[in-house]
Amino acid sequence: MNDGIARGTLNPLMIQSEQQRRAYLDALGIDVWLPRDQADPPVDDSQPEQAPALPDSPDWGQLEKAVSSCTQCALHQSRTQTVFGVGNRNADWLIVGEAPGAEEDRRGEPFVGRAGKLLDEMLKALSLDRQTVFIANILKCRPPNNRDPKQDEADACRSHLNRQIALIQPKIILAVGRIAAQQLLGRDDPVGRLRGTVHRLDEIPVVVTYHPAYLLRSPSQKAKSWRDLCLAAAASGTHVR
Ligand code: SF4
Numbered sequence: 159m160n161d162g163i164a165r166g167t168l169n170p171l172m173i174q175s176e177q178q179r180r181a182y183l184d185a186l187g188i189d190v191w192l193p194r195d196q197a198d199p200p201v202d203d204s205q206p207e208q209a210p211a212l213p214d215s216p217d218w219g220q221l222e223k224a225v226s227s228c229t230q231c232a233l234h235q236s237r238t239q240t241v242f243g244v245g246n247r248n249a250d251w252l253i254v255g256e257a258p259g260a261e262e263d264r265r266g267e268p269f270v271g272r273a274g275k276l277l278d279e280m281l282k283a284l285s286l287d288r289q290t291v292f293i294a295n296i297l298k299c300r301p302p303n304n305r306d307p308k309q310d311e312a313d314a315c316r317s318h319l320n321r322q323i324a325l326i327q328p329k330i331i332l333a334v335g336r337i338a339a340q341q342l343l344g345r346d347d348p349v350g351r352l353r354g355t356v357h358r359l360d361e362i363p364v365v366v367t368y369h370p371a372y373l374l375r376s377p378s379q380k381a382k383s384w385r386d387l388c389l390a391a392a393a394s395g396t397h398v399r
Contacts, residue, residue, distance in 0.1 A: 215321075231299075231315065233300065237258075240266070241263065241299070242266075243322060244267055245289065245291050246291060247292060249290060250328055251290070251291040251328060251396070252292050252330070252332070253294070254333050254338045255295045255335060255338055256297070256334075257296060257300060257307050263300035268295050269370070273374060274370070277334070277370045280383065284391060284396065292322070292326055294322055296319060296337060296341045297311055297315050312337075323362070328394075329362075330363050330364075330365065330394035332365055333364055339366040342364060343357050343366075349368055353365070353367055363393040365393060366386065368382070
């Protein structure tokens, strides 16, 4: 059939662009030689740059950076910011709570609001404050609608907390509330059963007490909480005046 195009020639109408032309020639197995300045720009086929791996034992700066850019669980999608923890990095007391709430997520600090104020009061009763203790959470990002942390989220975040513990080397860990206690100790028991005992986490004494948010709802439990604080003080050698 004569379609007006000699076999092996190019129909200029079919060639919409130089790119198409070259693709066509390429398909025919015809090498196209171009002056250097018309050749395709060099393609960088090296592997995409990887984020530098976190060292096995990151220092505070490396850990802070790793947490602030962490995407190890789905909570990174909904957080305003990570809540790393605050206080004295050589503290004798490490206070561990559950997870940031709305206000903590907004301010980037753990235990703010009414519950935070009550925690401050509890610390004051021990002649401690936010500058002398370190306060952190099981999770560094806020779970939506303040729901309980999921186990996979707690697992994903545990390395951050473990590294904080290793860096601080506290004399006592005060687990505040059910989630913190259960996650730290790997137990399912309620706070009522976990408090009143000095547990151990890698030889570090751990004492469990009620969450201040619970104490605000149940002020009658404050006396028990004070007993927990005195137990923690005794376990850490803190003198209570
Ligand atoms: Fe990473 Fe922890 Fe935040 Fe999850 S909650 S994204 S593990 S910092």
